[in-house]
Amino acid sequence: MLENFTKHITTHFPFLTQKKLLVAVSGGLDSVVLAKICSEATFSFAIAHCNFQLRDAESDQDEVFVATLANELKVLTHIQRFNTEMYANEHKISIQMAARKLRYDWFQELIKEFNYDFILTAHHKDDMLETFLINLSRGTGIEGLTGIPEQNGNIIRPLLAFSRSEIQKFAEAKQLSWREDSSNASTKYVRNKIRHEIVPKLKELHPSFLANFEKTQEHLRESEFIIKDTITKLREKLVKKISEDIYQIKIATIHNLSHPKAYLYELLKVYGFTSWTDVIDLLEGQTGKQIFSKEFRLIKNREYLLLQRQSENEQSTEFLIPNLISSIQKPIQLHIEEVTQITNTSNTVLYLDKEMLKFPLIVRKWQKGDYFYPVGMKGKKKLSKYFKDEKYSLIEKEQQWLLCNENDIVWIIGKRSDNRYKITQPTNTIIKLTLQ
Structure with a gap:
């Protein structure tokens, strides 16, 4: 097995021989072996080391060790110190999550600055097992049980085919030195508890x-x-595009599937919706109920679910038409x-x-309490009632623009005008507004 390490990586990832690589090296066994293999394979690479400053003198000694290793291998080294505890406190996350975030964000910065093609990390087969058990203990779908991918974007994990014991045999055969992280022995962290107490029992079992x-x-x-192939075909069939960034799913088609909950979860997780309970509750919720992911929102609208990018709602809600000659192009095309x-x-x-108007005219979104006097009707009507009668969805209400003369709504643009501004007798000053 020892001679297979370098051979496996060069044959399994042949493209790496032509690329500029950044190798993450903590100073521990796995990362030292990875750096050694990259050197034996004559890859073009540099070393990146994070000092998270969590173990006082030990962290600094790791930094010195990695710098010495890089010098011995005759490669460039990048070293960065982080105040990990402060970052974790500021962002209200665990130390482990903070270190991971700081680490990978810095790696991507190095990629851009020095034009590296890939980042190599030293995850191995035992890491995959530990991750599997962590995800299993927390509750997860199939994607949480399939392990750490060999490649995820520009991150490659060449050692996943090897166990920790195989890596250690390789290091001993090559007479390599490495650093032992004393915190790895502590079982206060979930991963370490699994590593030291659960995995050995499982290996004893079989x-x-x-x-x-x-x-x-x-x-x-x-x-x-x-599953992915099936869901892709189903998504093409069920998720209908109805405008530039809005999609709809007919709720009845979901209920007709053999397992609605599972299918809906798989259909929507690509949009960032991963809470099964919230999504399922939406099916039976009232019209207008909505849930949010990082980039999208999902809205219940009668017999449909509407999917929309949240960025669409971040535009200004008011524009001015300062004079007669100022046609507008955004947010709508209105020629005057x-x-x-x-x-x-x-x-x-x-x-x-024109004599009834006072410039600047206002183009805005609706507000609570808005009302107008619809042409063809007597008296006034609240816009909320008009929207309900016209069966507007929440998105349609939010996207509807109004033309206002001071505080009066003159026109629900493209839909209905106000009776107070209807021309009932000849005038020499007619203004024509055209929605294009």
Whole structure:
């Protein structure tokens, strides 16, 4: 097995021989072996080391060790110190999550600054087992059980085919030195508790437990591929695009599936919705109920679920038309001109008496308490009631623009005008507004 390390990596990842690599080296056994293999394979690489300043003198000694190793291998080294505890407190996350975030963000900065092609990390087969057990203990779907991917974007993990014991035999055969992280012996962290107390018992249970686990992971990955293929086809069928950034799913089609909860979860997780309970509750929720992911929101609208990018709601809600000649292009295209007579009329064209208007006119979104006097009706009507009668979805209400003269709503643009501004007698100053 020892001679297979370098051979495995060069044959399994042949493209690495032509790339500029950044190798993450903590100073521990696994990362030292990875750096040694990269050197033996004559890869073009540099070393990156994070000093998280969590173990006082030990952390500084790790830093010195890695710098010495880089010098021996005759490669460039990047070293960065982090105040990890302060970052964790500021962002209200665990020390482990803070270190991971700081680490990978810095790696990506180095990628951009020095034009590296890939980051190599030293995760191995035992790490995969520990991650599997952590995810299993927390509750997860199949994606949480398929392990750490060999490649995720520009991050590659070349040692996943090898166990920790195999890596150690390689290091001993090569007479390599490495640093032992004293915190790894502590069982106060979940991963360490699993590593020191649970995994050894599992290996005692069955001598080939790790190999059997690897086979199980392969079966799970194959099942995941089947699920992804099925969901992709189903998504194309059920998720309908109705405008530039809005999609809809008919709720009845979800209920007709054999396992609605599972299918809906798989359909929506690509948009960042991962809470099964919230998504399922939305199916039975009232119209207008909504939930949010990082980039999207999902809204219940009668018999449909509407999916929209949140960025669409971050635009300004008010614009001014300062004078007669100022047609606008954004957020809507509204052409304004002075005419001598009323010709074609439609929902997208409005004629107004200039003498009744006070510039600047206002184009804005609706607000609570808004009302107007609809043409063809007596009296006033709240916009909320108008929207309800017209069966507007929450998104449609938010996207509806209003033309206002001071505090009066003159036109629900493209839909309905106000009776108070209807031209009922000849005038020499007609303004024509056209929604384009």
